[in-house]
Amino acid sequence: MTFCLGMKCREGLLAIADTRITSGTELSTAKKISIHTYEQHSMFILTSGLRSVRDKAITYFEERLESDSDNFTKMYMAANALAEEIRRVRREDGEWLASDGLFFDLHCIFGGQLKDDTEARLYLIYPEGNWVEVRSSTPYVIIGESRYGKPILDRVWDYEQGLFDALRVGLLSFDATRTSASDVDYPVDAVLYEPGTFKMREVRLTREDLAPLQEYWQGAMAEAVGGAEPSVRPLFDRLHTTSPAHTHFGDNDGS
Secondary structure (H helix, E strand, C coil), X not given: CCEEEEEEECCEEEEEEECEEEECCEEEECCCEEEEEECCEEEEEEEECCHHHHHHHHHHHHHHHHHHHHHCCCHHHHHHHHHHXXXXXXXXXHHHHHHCCCCCCCEXXXXXXXXXXXXXXXXXXXXCCCEEECCCCCCEEEEECCCCCHHHHHHXXXXXXXXXXXXXXXXXHHHHHXXXXXXXXXXXXXXXXXXXXXXXXXXXXXXXXXXXXXXXXHHHHHHHHHHCHHHHHHHHHHHHHCXXXXXXXXXXXXX
16 A cells, blocks of 8 residues: 655645555555756656556656657646556556456646746646546645545645645644555655645655654554543443343334
């Protein structure tokens, strides 16, 4: 599985991806973010799914950029080009994957800014090649394992916050996922983009880098659970003092 997160706010874009790769019982580390920058073109791609189809689609897209980049002046044009290469790989490999019981499951988070874009753009591209744009009303997208990190984002993240807040919330979302999913793990790659700069900034964060945040978060959650005692106590007392329930075999309550 994978944890790849793209976040959008007024200050720009942030992308976070784990590096755990699983193949049967084997574990390895590989980068899941690719960066493509030249002149006034700055893009990143995060991927989840079979590594083989991911590598092939990215290779085709890079070749497309080399030969046709002057025709991409807005991000949606590049998103269409990436989608076309994903469909190309699906046509080439989909049947062979299916014959071995595998699914073509390549999802992409595609973000950045090209020279005619008035702002940074963020897209989710599906295995079928169709895409949706991530906008201010829903300012993030996760591909891969989303169950554990999504609640934090839904509760505290919004478009009006800044890139510092994005990194803070995004790393907590990753930590929640890593804690509960054995196939998501360190190190973490993070990419930051500020609109109009046409420069991607990237850093790799290790287990040691994130240990203080993990320790803080663990302690903060334990403290928060303890702080809920006044709210839960009357509910427990109500449950504890209610009359014991009796079950009669053969009763039918209609449920």
